[in-house]
Amino acid sequence: MLGLVGSFCSGLLFAIGLSIAGMTLPQKVLAFLDVTGDWDPSLALVMISSAGIYLVLHRLVLLRGQPLASPKFYMPTRRDIDAPLVVGAAMFGIGWGLVGLCPGPAVAALASWHEDALVFFVSMIAGMYAYGTLNVIGSHDPDGGASALDLLLGKR
Amino acid sequence: MMEASLEGFTPWAALAGGTLIGLAALLLLLCNGRIAGISGIMGGSLQPARGDLLWRVLFFFGLLTGGLVTLWWWPAALDIRIDVSTPAVILAGLLVGLGARIGSGCTSGHGVCGVGRLAPRSIVASAVFVSAAMLTVYVVRHLLGGI
Numbered sequence: 402m403l404g405l406v407g408s409f410c411s412g413l414l415f416a417i418g419l420s421i422a423g424m425t426l427p428q429k430v431l432a433f434l435d436v437t438g439d440w441d442p443s444l445a446l447v448m449i450s451s452a453g454i455y456l457v458l459h460r461l462v463l464l465r466g467q468p469l470a471s472p473k474f475y476m477p478t479r480r481d482i483d484a485p486l487v488v489g490a491a492m493f494g495i496g497w498g499l500v501g502l503c504p505g506p507a508v509a510a511l512a513s514w515h516e517d518a519l520v521f522f523v524s525m526i527a528g529m530y531a532y533g534t535l536n537v538i539g540s541h542d543p544d545g546g547a548s549a550l551d552l553l554l555g556k557r
Numbered sequence: 558m559m560e561a562s563l564e565g566f567t568p569w570a571a572l573a574g575g576t577l578i579g580l581a582a583l584l585l586l587l588c589n590g591r592i593a594g595i596s597g598i599m600g601g602s603l604q605p606a607r608g609d610l611l612w613r614v615l616f617f618f619g620l621l622t623g624g625l626v627t628l629w630w631w632p633a634a635l636d637i638r639i640d641v642s643t644p645a646v647i648l649a650g651l652l653v654g655l656g657a658r659i660g661s662g663c664t665s666g667h668g669v670c671g672v673g674r675l676a677p678r679s680i681v682a683s684a685v686f687v688s689a690a691m692l693t694v695y696v697v698r699h700l701l702g703g704i
Contacts (some may be wrong), residue, residue: 407588408612412619413626414581415593415665420627420634422574423563428638434687434694443571448668450575451582455673458583468590477671479661482681483703489660490667490682494689496652499697499704501643503653504595505620510637512624517639521650523593526603528654529596533604536658544594544666546678 404470416509422447425509427501454501460550477545486546563633582670585616594666595620596657641697645704660686 416425423429423443433444468474496505502510502521510518563570565576582593589612591598602613639646657663660682662671667686671679697704 404589404612405615408591408617408659409619409622411581411585411588411593412616412621413623414584414619415578415621415628416620418574418577418579418581418624420574420623420631421577422571423567423634424574425624425627425634426563426637428640429563431694434628434690435698436691436701437695441566441664442643446568446571446703447575447578448672450572452673454579455582456675458579459586459670460674461562462583462587465587467654468586469588471580471590473590474586475592477592477661477676479678482678484680485659486661486678487685489656489658490685491660491689492652492656493660493663494656494686495693496649496654496656497664497686498690498693499641499649499652500639502649503661504657505597505648505665507653508595508599508617508620509624509627509703510635511621512628513635513637515635515637515639517646518637520646521639521653524647524650525654526599528651528656529658530603530654531651532655532658533600541646542597542661543592544597544662545671545674546661546676546682548674548676550675555577555590 404468404469407470415505418451419506419509425506427506427510430501430503430506431498434501471502475543476545476547477543480547561631561633561651577690578665578669579673582665586670592666592670594662594670595664597661597666598652600654600658656686 432441508520585593598613667679667682
């Protein structure tokens with residue numbers, strides 16, 4: 402039960418964080434990406450503060466050894482920089498740069514009922530579904546990759 | 558209802574919102590032991606493994622509810638403008654959905670959690686997608702003049 406409540410609250414807080422940061426506005430994301438135009442560096446501060454607090458506090462969470470409502474931590478373990486990682490990230494970046502929406506904001510933006518935001522969401526789901534159909538085995542890996550810090554500390 | 562604008566550089570809102578995003582991702586790690594990678598959470602719910610669906614769906618509805626709360630409390634944050642044509646929007650959605658899954662993550666899984674864990678894969682992926690997005694904006698806005 403705590404796991405389900407925690408999951409809902411995490412999604413809720415995540416979306417509110419995105420909207421406070423202005424990241425639910427594709428025009429603001431594009432203003433960050435438009436480095437030769439009227440540049441808005443806000444998104445850089447969003448990245449620094451979100452990854453920064455995660456960097457400091459996630460080690461403390463992992464020290465617990467076990468999550469509050471789950472048997473273990475499901476951490477990514479891969480370390481190889483392979484072609485799918487780079488090609489997938491490049492595809493993602495092109496799509497992100499075309500409209501200024503990525504998955505989190507695309508879900509939060511559904512609340513606006515903006516027609517193009519709905520079209521984007523449906524297309525994004527179709528893209529994700531296509532991947533799952535082509536590659537079911539890989540689709541349950543957690544996002545990301547293994548921590549370099551674990552490597553330095555002698556963990557796997 | 559808040560009236561504050563999000564036009565131009567908004568450093569304090571960016572730092573406050575970013576901190577909240579980080580805390581949200583930490584909450585999911587603390588309770589569920591999961592990485593808050595939105596493309597992975599959503600993608601995994603489309604073809605779910607047994608017993609692995611409900612937390613994903615609840616996270617999704619949390620995000621959606623957060624959008625509704627924003628609409629009520631700060632509508633300026635959902636005053637969305639999209640200037641490209643509908644075919645470009647469809648192409649962008651397909652690329653974002655498929656690309657995030659092929660590349661094992663998006664701005665949340667790689668950008669927040671992965672960079673926050675100093676994961677080499679995530680640092681490379683984030684550098685690639687930010688560069689590709691900047692290049693795309695340059696081509697669309699300054700070379701093509703819109704699509």
